[in-house]
Amino acid sequence: EVQLVESGGDWVQPGKSLRLSCAASGFTFDHYAMHWVRQSPGKGPEWVSGISWNSGNIAYAGSVKGRFTISRDDGKNSLYLQMNSLRVEDTALYYCVKDMDDYVWGSYRSAFESWGQGTLVTVS
């Protein structure tokens, strides 16, 4: 069974940094693309960033580009999101998501197949 467990969410002041982690299990981690998706209360999901199976294809939403960095450690079956220069509008529940495919976009098998329970980031 696929398990994705996020951690690292916290309350921080604007301008500060935070690092989210996601521990993955139940599947061959280095075969799949992974993503971070966030959702503010009462709003729809917003894709934040994605990373391909080999870290060769990485993409960001325009709202976080230049401030956030996604990475993965296949030896530890872990996904990370380094968040710098945090803003009030970054406040959200952040989900770690497993893709069905190995690339971030452009495949008919690209889809967000499994989601973690989320970790809450509050910036104020």
Add this chain to the structure above:
Amino acid sequence: DIQLTQSPSSLSASVGDRVTITCRASQSIARYLNWYQQKPGKAPKLLIYAATTLQSGVPSRFSGSGFGTDFTLTISSLQPEDFATYYCQQIYTAPLTFGGGTKAAI
């Protein structure tokens, strides 16, 4: 960025009704379109990928259609557990984007 416009934003229906939700993309995305269901307090759940392919374990009353810019999610006979919010998503190119959602209520 590719914009996805869903309609309606909300709908009122009864158990047994046939329900149709549409998603329009701001440019052609071929079949690079997925559908998700979200219930309160839960993460979204993948229903359909590549516009028409039913995800494993999803009931057959859900179906998807469309190509290019216009897509449809249909629930053939609404069940009590289907009252939720539905989102479309394009995976044609980055940044990946979601539609604004359609809330199905009684």
